[in-house]
Amino acid sequence: MLGPFLETLIGGLLTGVLYSLVALGFVLIFKASGVFNFAQGAMVLFAALTVARLTDEIDGKALGLEHFVIAAAVLGAALALVGWYAWREYVARGSGPGERRRLALLAAGGALIGGVIAFAYGKGAWPLWVALAATASIMGLLAYAIERLVLRHLVNQEGIILFMATLGIANFLDGFGQTLWGSDIYTINLGLPKDPIFLFEGVFPGGLLIDPAELFAAGIAAVLVVVLAVFFQKTRVGRALRAVADDHAAAQSVGIPLNTIWLIVWTVAGLVALAAGVIWGAKLGVQFSISLIALKALPVLILGGFTSVPGAIIGGLIIGAGEKLSEIFLAPILVQAFDLAGGGIENWFAYMLALIFLLFRPQGLFGERIIERV
Amino acid sequence: MSVPAAAATAAAHVIDVVNIEVIYNHVILVLRGVSLSVPAGSIVALLGGNGAGKSTTLKAISNLLRTERGEVTKGHIHCRGERVDGLTPNDLVQRGVIQVMEGRHCFGHLTVEENLLTGAFIHGNKRRQIADDLEKVYHYFPRLKERRSSQAGYTSGGEQQMTAIGRALMSRPTTILLDEPSMGLAPQLVEEIFEIVKSLNEKEKVSILLAEQNTSVALRYAHYGYILENGRVVLDGDAAALRENEDVKEFYLGVGGEGRRSFRDVKHYRRRKRWL
Numbered sequence: 001m002l003g004p005f006l007e008t009l010i011g012g013l014l015t016g017v018l019y020s021l022v023a024l025g026f027v028l029i030f031k032a033s034g035v036f037n038f039a040q041g042a043m044v045l046f047a048a049l050t051v052a053r054l055t056d057e058i059d060g061k062a063l064g065l066e067h068f069v070i071a072a073a074v075l076g077a078a079l080a081l082v083g084w085y086a087w088r089e090y091v092a093r094g095s096g097p098g099e100r101r102r103l104a105l106l107a108a109g110g111a112l113i114g115g116v117i118a119f120a121y122g123k124g125a126w127p128l129w130v131a132l133a134a135t136a137s138i139m140g141l142l143a144y145a146i147e148r149l150v151l152r153h154l155v156n157q158e159g160i161i162l163f164m165a166t167l168g169i170a171n172f173l174d175g176f177g178q179t180l181w182g183s184d185i186y187t188i189n190l191g192l193p194k195d196p197i198f199l200f201e202g203v204f205p206g207g208l209l210i211d212p213a214e215l216f217a218a219g220i221a222a223v224l225v226v227v228l229a230v231f232f233q234k235t236r237v238g239r240a241l242r243a244v245a246d247d248h249a250a251a252q253s254v255g256i257p258l259n260t261i262w263l264i265v266w267t268v269a270g271l272v273a274l275a276a277g278v279i280w281g282a283k284l285g286v287q288f289s290i291s292l293i294a295l296k297a298l299p300v301l302i303l304g305g306f307t308s309v310p311g312a313i314i315g316g317l318i319i320g321a322g323e324k325l326s327e328i329f330l331a332p333i334l335v336q337a338f339d340l341a342g343g344g345i346e347n348w349f350a351y352m353l354a355l356i357f358l359l360f361r362p363q364g365l366f367g368e369r370i371i372e373r374v
Numbered sequence: 375m376s377v378p379a380a381a382a383t384a385a386a387h388v389i390d391v392v393n394i395e396v397i398y399n400h401v402i403l404v405l406r407g408v409s410l411s412v413p414a415g416s417i418v419a420l421l422g423g424n425g426a427g428k429s430t431t432l433k434a435i436s437n438l439l440r441t442e443r444g445e446v447t448k449g450h451i452h453c454r455g456e457r458v459d460g461l462t463p464n465d466l467v468q469r470g471v472i473q474v475m476e477g478r479h480c481f482g483h484l485t486v487e488e489n490l491l492t493g494a495f496i497h498g499n500k501r502r503q504i505a506d507d508l509e510k511v512y513h514y515f516p517r518l519k520e521r522r523s524s525q526a527g528y529t530s531g532g533e534q535q536m537t538a539i540g541r542a543l544m545s546r547p548t549t550i551l552l553d554e555p556s557m558g559l560a561p562q563l564v565e566e567i568f569e570i571v572k573s574l575n576e577k578e579k580v581s582i583l584l585a586e587q588n589t590s591v592a593l594r595y596a597h598y599g600y601i602l603e604n605g606r607v608v609l610d611g612d613a614a615a616l617r618e619n620e621d622v623k624e625f626y627l628g629v630g631g632e633g634r635r636s637f638r639d640v641k642h643y644r645r646r647k648r649w650l
Contacts (some may be wrong), residue, residue, distance in 0.1 A: 048441075155441045236491075236499060243481045243492045250479035253438055255467030256494045256543055 002131045007208045014214035016320020017221045018336055021276035023300040023312040024224065025269045028351060029213055030306045031232070032241040032265040033151075035162040041271055042173035042296020045286075046142070047135055048277030050090050052186035052286040054131035064183075068126070071134040076114020077107040078137035115288075128190070132274070139270030142173075147262045155248060162288045185287070188281040192216055217279045221313065224275060228268075228309050241265055245307070256270070299354035305367020314365060323349045387411045387454070388549045389435060389471070392429050396430050396439065396605075404430045404606045407449070412549065417575050419613065420585045421626060426602040428585035429476055432551040434585070437471035453549075454492045467496055477557060478503035478534040480541075482527030486518055489526050489537050490505075491631055493544030505546070507574035511540040532563040539567075543574070549581045551572075556588045562633075564588065568595045587637035589626040593617050603628070637648050 002367060022044060023301050029037040053063055084106055125135070152164050199208045210342065232238040244251040244261050252258055280290050296319070304315025327346045334340055389412040396405040405427045412418045420428045431440040432444050432492055432493065435558050437459070451459040453469055466472070472493075490511055493535055494504045514518040515536040520581055521529055542550055554565040572595050574580050586592035599616045601609040609621065617620050623629050 231530040236495065237493055239484070239488055240495050242488075243485055246483050247479050248473060249438060249441060250481065251492070252441060252463045253436065253473045253479070253542055254477050254493045255472065256466050256492065257462065257464040 003208065004076040005329070009321055010208060010210060011060070011214075012318050012321035012324030014211065014218055014320070015324065017214070017218045017313075018276070018280060018316075019226070019293070019296050019300050020316025021201055021221050021272065021279065022227070022311045023297040023304065023316055024194050024221075024309065025276065025313045026294075026297055026301055027066050027309055028190040028228070028269045028272060029265055030301075030307075031245050032158060033162075033262060034304075035166060035244050036159070037152075037269065038163065038166040038294070039170035039173055039267065040180075040273060040297070041291040043139070043273035044277040044280065045288065045291040045293070046173050046177040046277075047139055047270065047274040048188065048281035048286045048290055049181040049186065050135045050138055050265040051131050052188050052281060053280055055128055055188065056125040065119070065122070067180075068121075069115045071102060071138065072121075073111040073115040075110070075137045076110040076117075078110070078140055079114075080106045082108025082358060083086075088308040099199055103250040116152070122188055132278070134270055135278070136275055138323075139274055140267045143263055143266030143270050146266055147172050151262050152259060158242030172290075174288070178288070186281075186286040188278055188286060189308070190216070190278065190282045192282070213279070213283055217283075222278065224272065225309055225313050231268075232309065234255065237261075237264060296350065299350035301364070302354040302357050305364025306366065310365035311364055311366030319350045319353065322353060328356075385419045387452075387584060390452040390455075391431065391435065392449050392452070392453065394431075394434055395447050395516055395586060396414045396427075396434055396591050397443055397447050398442065398444045400445075403605070405434070408605065408607055409449075409582055410600050410607065410610070412581050413598075414548075414581055415575070416580055417572070417582045417584060417601040419592040419635050420583065420602060423587065424604035427605040428602055430605075431602070432553050432583065432585055434459070435468055435473060436551055437461060449499055450609045452550050457493040464584055467547075470546070471547070471603060471648050472542045472545050472547040473549065473551040474538050474542045474555070478531070478554035480526040480527065480529075480537050483527075484526055484538050485523050486526050486533070488531065490518070490544050493541035494543055497539070501631060502591065507544050507546065510551060511543050514543070514574065515540050528591050532560075532567070535559065535563075535567055537568075539570070543578075543580075547580060549583065552582055552584045553586060554587065556591060564591055567599070571595065589622070593622075593627075599601075599624060 022040065022314045025040040025043065026037060029035055029040070048162060050071075053221055054068070056063060081103065084103070131356040144220075146169060150169065151162070154162055154165060154291075190213070193211075197210045197215075199210060232242065240251070240256045240261055241264070243256060244258060248258065251261075277290065284290065300312060302315075302320050303318055304311030305311070323346045330349075331345050334345075389410075391408060391410045393407050394405055395403070395407060397403050408419070408427065408431055410418070410431070420431060422428050430439070430444065431611060433442070433444065435451055435458075436548070443470070450457055453466070453471055458466060458469065458471075463473075477516050481492065487508070491504070494507060499503060512522075517533060518536055518540055519554050521533055526534060528535065539550075539552070539555070555567050555571065559567070568591055571582060571584075576581055584592060584596060593616055596609045596613045599610060599613050600606065600607050601616070601622065609616070609619070611619070623638075
């Protein structure tokens with residue numbers, strides 16, 4: 001009995017990590033802007049599609065040259081800008097007022113170089129790491145577009161208005177990704193071993209079966225959490241992000257530029273979406289249904305707390321393990337006791353748990369206390 | 375003061391507001407021609423009742439107005455002779471003008487020290503300077519040092535006001551726009567805060583534009599005062615002169631005349647019209 005139990009538990013925990021990755025993106029944006037970003041799922045799909053198409057694993061319909069040239073141009077521009085900022089922040093140790101024209105020129109230069117390289121290279125499957133870098137840059141560009149075209153005009157509006165705006169963004173991205181990259185089912189090959197690993201074969205009969213891809217996902221999630229936690233708690237920009245989440249107006253009054261902060265946070269959320277997209281894509285294939293896993297992130301958030309990075313991870317683990325265990329061990333009991341048809345527990349278990357949490361601990365396990373001075 | 379004279383003295387002023395009109399949401403006219411100036415190194419008080427336009431004037435200067443759907447539709451604002459309307463709040467903080475908002479607006483989930491550090495955002499990662507500034511703030515507000523690691527949301531109103539002022543100091547301002555520092559505080563605490571503001575003005579050479587409802591305290595600490603009513607400046611003058619002004623005594627200090635009088639007998643003082 002212990003063997004199957006542990007196996008289900010571990011399998012559930014590892015699936016839970018994948019939920020956590022999606023939930024993490026939500027937490028980031030919520031923490032830094034108080035916006036519940038419904039578009040996170042669409043960003044996951046968009047990132048996964050982009051990576052899949054740039055690496056172009058299956059023969060399929062190959063992309064045109066222009067796709068690669070544009071992607072490379074975006075990558076080049078991003079590298080140039082990031083390099084410039086890093087130089088100014090950490091080498092020159094000072095920041096002048098934003099020199100818009102210089103930045104634009106720099107980005108254009110980077111884009112040109114990137115474009116030329118891609119053109120010379122010709123169209124074709126890019127190695128995974130180049131595709132990842134290009135997709136990361138494209139997610140940055142996307143963040144810039146969202147900030148510029150949507151958020152900037154909605155500063156200090158009600159949360160519900162911003163939420164509706166992200167709903168619009170979600171639908172747009174779902175469609176636009178398919179317009180851009182096609183709507184077939186694609187695959188991403190991370191080059192991981194496909195064969196399951198068996199652990200503790202001596203202890204349990206048959207041992208425990210573990211999927212290496214899920215182990216890999218768990219590793220990525222762990223690294224992301226540590227990096228993000230340090231970023232939020234220890235750095236100047238992280239502190240500014242938390243300040244913006246608490247009070248837009250006050251953050252502006254002390255000279256924190258909201259636009260820059262939002263650009264940063266949406267970019268980081270985009271990168272998290274990229275990580276989630278690649279892992280989910282490798283597991284399930286890149287298809288429209290990936291954007292629906294965002295819905296599974298909701299109970300995770302309610303459990304863990306909307307504002308807590310570790311909460312997103314723990315919440316994911318609980319939901320992942322809970323739904324697998326309930327499916328296998330609770331379902332038979334229910335079937336026996338109430339003469340139900342059984343099955344399907346996996347689908348509602350998470351939401352039921354979330355509901356219970358909403359009733360008794362609305363801020364979640366690790367969410368920030370709702371401060372009320374009396 | 376005539377227009378050319380104002381232009382000539384602009385260099386000595388940290389803030390010059392020239393005849394601004396502010397409209398919220400494209401329809402609500404809040405300021406109808408407010409002009410004022412803050413000479414370098416002085417404390418200037420902006421007085422008036424609720425809805426007179428004090429906060430709006432400060433927000434027009436710091437440019438926090440735009441996020442509240444307000445807009446300066448006429449007139450202009452100068453900072454040391456440079457035109458600053460149309461810049462972002464961040465630009466103004468870079469130029470040394472920072473607002474301490476009404477109602478304190480601390481970051482509730484951040485600790486007191488983190489709150490202070492957010493004020494140094496524009497200084498990037500100059501660690502030495504930021505550490506020095508932090509010590510300086512703790513020097514002025516020793517109470518904050520005791521509470522440095524508690525969440526700002528759980529500190530008292532006075533401590534939050536100190537945090538808000540200290541946070542502004544971290545940006546190394548030359549001018550602080552201070553909105554209602556006395557709001558919701560015990561009289562004793564109000565005195566304490568004003569004493570600190572005064573010593574900041576004297577020792578750190580920070581100019582202060584102060585919006586206050588508490589006229590008597592404000593006029594004791596300020597050098598110069600403007601009285602706003604209905605979005606217009608109705609009276610201005612040296613603080614000492616304003617304290618002695620019959621109208622001000624009557625309407626703002628509540629000490630005019632003897633005995634009780636029927637409201638009907640109170641003559642409405644003629645509003646002196648100021649064009650600039």
